[in-house]
Amino acid sequence: MTDISRTRTKTRDLTAVDLEYKSAIGAEIDLDEIDLDAISDETNFETDDIETWLKGLLRKKQMIFYGPPGTGKTFVSKHIAEEITDGTDGIYDLVQFHQSYEYEDFIQGIRPSISNDDENGDLVYTLQEGTFIEFCEEARDRNSPCILILDEINRADVSAVFGELMYLLEYRGPEHSVQLAQNTEEDDAFDIPENVYLFGTMNTADRSIALVDFALRRRFAFIPLRPNYEVLRDEYRGSGLNIESLISTLEEINGEIDDENFSLGFTYFLDIDLEDELENVWKFEIEPYLEEYFIDNPGKVREYKWGNVDIDL
Known part of the structure; x- marks a missing residue:
């Protein structure tokens, strides 16, 4: 079993009255709905900087905070995700990448399980959805931005973990759906919902940053975080x-x-x-x-x- 640390924060389901009273952000993040001052107060970064980060996120739909250890990359990611999803039916989640993290954990893979069909409890192998597929399926049922934080993204072999996702990160929506490698159902193609955003964190003191290829770099907005005393x-x-x-x-x-x-x-x-x-x-x-x-x-x-x-x- 892989060691996946997950933290989910889910706002309550909004009633029709809530939705009429509060304007949900919608699938696209609306900068006018984001309290930049609140994020600044929590993180001590300037509102102009935060607004610039969010504009990069709107343009690419995914961004990576990178910098040396102790600069608050995960802390900042979580606070921005909380602010964006607050008061909406959106969610945010966090998954910890590591050296053993693989495509089968993130996208989908064939895993052993105990059959409940008979008394013997035989071992069977079934195709199971990974963290990202599960997150996207939940996001499809929501009307607001949903954010998945990929903590220490460069600790894993990102190109291998992402697989077909490298294409889908650049081209969103059903018209750009692809057949996943291990899925044999021809009519069961996958696409990333428009309301899904990715935050990554990357420790530059970890020399594995050199392994992050240019295909990945081109698909993310890269935001440096330096010591902020x-x-x-x-x-x-x-x-x-x-x-x-x-x-x-x-x-x-x-x-x-x-x-x-x-x-x-x-x-x-x-x-x-x-x-x-x-x-x-x-x-x-x-x-x-x-x-x-x-x-x-x-x-x-x-x-x-x-x-x-x-x-x-």
């Missing part, structure tokens, strides 16, 4: 902590790294008791990361060991 300032505003001391150290380290694909992000330091837990986070998360990056420069690692950094909260 305003999030830390906002998180600890009013706490009395000297957060600038931590930020200046992170900026100094990122200057030494000198590669924005491997920069240290900010999420390491969120949702913790910073005074009590900073040393623990630094020793067991930041130092191992630096040891891997500066593997040929142990002196640089020693320079940024916990006992040598000047962070005075």
Whole structure:
């Protein structure tokens, strides 16, 4: 069995009164219906940036947030998906990609199951729908945008996982339906509903990003997320902590790294008791990361060991 982590958020079914009172966004995302300020407040990214991202999503119907670890790629994806589907009959879902994730998991495949037709419970092999097919079938019954988040998309062999989807990502609607590889029913072609959107996240510190081919790149809007230390300032505003001391150290380290694909992000330091837990986070998360990056420069690692950094909260 593959290890698929799924998180589904489903708004309640809207009644006829609801639909008359609230204007559902419809199959196409309407930027006028999106509360950009709410997304900005939650993520600390500028509304102009968020609007630009969403325009890219409208143009391509799928986008990928990419950047170094700790820059909030999944966090931002979920908040945008929540805002788009809020108050509509739309849904969003999340699936975690990994090295063992395959076409049979995402699209469809023949899997073993126990037969219930007789007392023996014989093992039978049946064609079963994968995560994406199930999501699309549910989206067909809805009138609003439905968003599937593909977390760590570059951890899997994306071209193999997507299969026929590489064509369908570019051409939507029933007129562009295709016969899936393992489906023998001639009249059972598949298409992606117009109201389905894909968000991906991609960790640029994971060298498997080099395996993402240009066919995939052309079908997604790629949005870089860099360390945004305003999030830390906002998180600890009013706490009395000297957060600038931590930020200046992170900026100094990122200057030494000198590669924005491997920069240290900010999420390491969120949702913790910073005074009590900073040393623990630094020793067991930041130092191992630096040891891997500066593997040929142990002196640089020693320079940024916990006992040598000047962070005075």
